[in-house]
Amino acid sequence: MPTNIVISDDIEVTQMEGEAIVALESAVIATGLPSPHNLTAAYRCQAAIRLQGAKPATIAIIGGIAKVGCTTEEIDELGIRDDIVKTNLSNLSAIMSQGRWGATTVSTTMHLAALAKISVFSTGGIGGVHRDAEKSFDISSDLMALAKYPLIVVCAGAKSILDLPRTVEVLETLGIPLIGYRTDELPAFYSRTSGIKLDIIASEPSDVARIAKEHWNLGFKSGLLVVVPLPEAQEIPAQEMEIFYQIAMAEAEREKIHGRAVTPFLLSKMEALTNGRSVTTNMALLENNARVAGAIAVALAQQLK
Ligand code: PSU
Ligand code: MN
Numbered sequence: 015m016p017t018n019i020v021i022s023d024d025i026e027v028t029q030m031e032g033e034a035i036v037a038l039e040s041a042v043i044a045t046g047l048p049s050p051h052n053l054t055a056a057y058r059c060q061a062a063i064r065l066q067g068a069k070p071a072t073i074a075i076i077g078g079i080a081k082v083g084c085t086t087e088e089i090d091e092l093g094i095r096d097d098i099v100k101t102n103l104s105n106l107s108a109i110m111s112q113g114r115w116g117a118t119t120v121s122t123t124m125h126l127a128a129l130a131k132i133s134v135f136s137t138g139g140i141g142g143v144h145r146d147a148e149k150s151f152d153i154s155s156d157l158m159a160l161a162k163y164p165l166i167v168v169c170a171g172a173k174s175i176l177d178l179p180r181t182v183e184v185l186e187t188l189g190i191p192l193i194g195y196r197t198d199e200l201p202a203f204y205s206r207t208s209g210i211k212l213d214i215i216a217s218e219p220s221d222v223a224r225i226a227k228e229h230w231n232l233g234f235k236s237g238l239l240v241v242v243p244l245p246e247a248q249e250i251p252a253q254e255m256e257i258f259y260q261i262a263m264a265e266a267e268r269e270k271i272h273g274r275a276v277t278p279f280l281l282s283k284m285e286a287l288t289n290g291r292s293v294t295t296n297m298a299l300l301e302n303n304a305r306v307a308g309a310i311a312v313a314l315a316q317q318l319k
Contacts, residue, residue, distance in 0.1 A: 018110055021130050022083030025071045029131060032319060034068035034311035037082070037127035037135040037165070042300065043074075043089070044098040044117035045278040046138065047293060048285065053093035055297045059136065059304035066308025068315075071132060073123045075101055075109055075116030082130040092117065100274050102155045120167065121159035124237065128163040133226070133314055135165045136307035138300045139203040140239070141277060142172045142181030145263065152276060153184065160237040161188040166226050166314070168240045168307040170299040171201035171208065174252060175259050175280045178208050185239060191229060193222060195242040195306060204295050205252040206243035216240070219309035223317050242306050244299035250291060258287040 015021065021029075028035055038059055043052045060070040072084040074092055081088060092098065092115075101109050101116035103125065109116040118126065120140050127135055141154025160167060172181055178200060185192050194200070194212040202208040216222045226238050262283035271279045284292040 015129065018078065019080040019126065019129060020082070022071070022081070022085070025069060025083035025130065028069045032315055034066075034308070034315040035071055035132050035134070036063045036068050036304065036307045036311045037123055037132045038070055038072045038304070039118050039120060039123040039135075039137050040072060040074035040084070040092050041100055041117040041119040042138055043092045044095075045100045046281055047296060048282070049093055051293050051297060053090065055300050056089055056093065058297070058301045062301050062304040063136070063308040063311075066305060066312055068134075068308040068311040070304075071127070071130070073118050073126050075106075075114070075118065077115060078110050078113035080110060080126050082126055082132070091115075100278065102274060103159065104155065105274075120156040121154070124159040124163040124165050124167070127165055133165055134168070134307050134311040136168045136304045138170060138296060138303065139172045140167065140169050142176040142178070143184055144276070145175070145177045147177060147180065154277075157181070157184050157188060160185070160190045160239060162235070163237055164230055164235050165237045166222060166240060166307075166310060167237055168195075168242060168303045168310065170203050170244050170303055171241045173203040174205075174208070174255060175263065175277075178202060178210055182210055188236070189234070190236055191225060191238045193225060193238060193240045195222065195240050197241070197243050201241055201243040202252055203299065204244070204250040204255055204292060206246065206249050207252065212241070219306070219313040220317070222310045223314040226314060227317055240306070240310070242303055244295065245302055248295050248298040250288070250295055255284075258284055261287060
């Protein structure tokens, strides 16, 4: 392992023993949720994973060092520092070489988790094809990462700030299995439904683990995407969100927001427009995904023994 990538002792030992680990990203802590909800969510996700019998490994760039398995002190700092850079595949090397702090998105978390040989990763929603992609060419590096790294990524689908049908098409082009966890419909993050039907459905964590094992046995080096609808009680119906998306996206255009700044901008607008309800919902689905990812990691570890 290169010296600027550090795996915590705890995660290294768990790895050697073949026990379950779930990677967690840090972009959601530093750029996805407002303080102090970001830290509440971060620790709730860790607790949910532990409750399933797996170990959480939060990943971030700590002063130029890529850390797999951040300490609570490091996580606390990720929650409050204002000099943390959102880090995807295109600026990871720059941020590290400059000795800065980086919040890892799905793409960079996958890269680092794969180096640490972790097989399961839990997040909120993945990035995808933006609605105006034919003009902006804005397609998240998360999709490229899913094609490159052998991890099961658990999420609540993707937000309708994205073009969901196009996102699904790109996933298919890249050969990434898209698995509905106890659903036959792609969830749309804040909402349980999107109208997009899925044809791979898993009813148990062990079903997901079996598909992943088969995928990797076939020699594929790519990831699998597991989509989990958020708990019904927390759902915000898609029609209700649509008007807010329109407002947020128009504002992003007016303010000429580009590149890595787009998603955090839209997220904070959604928070303001929904009076914070989007944040409560986001926290609930993060915890729910972590719980499911923990169970999948345990099932996978069992099947690999
Ligand atoms: N979706 C969310 N919250 C987030 C993100 C996505 O609901 O915080 C973050 C994730 O880290 C994801 C990244 O990988 O945004 C995608 O950013 P972009 O669209 O710039 O690729
Ligand atoms: Mn983008």
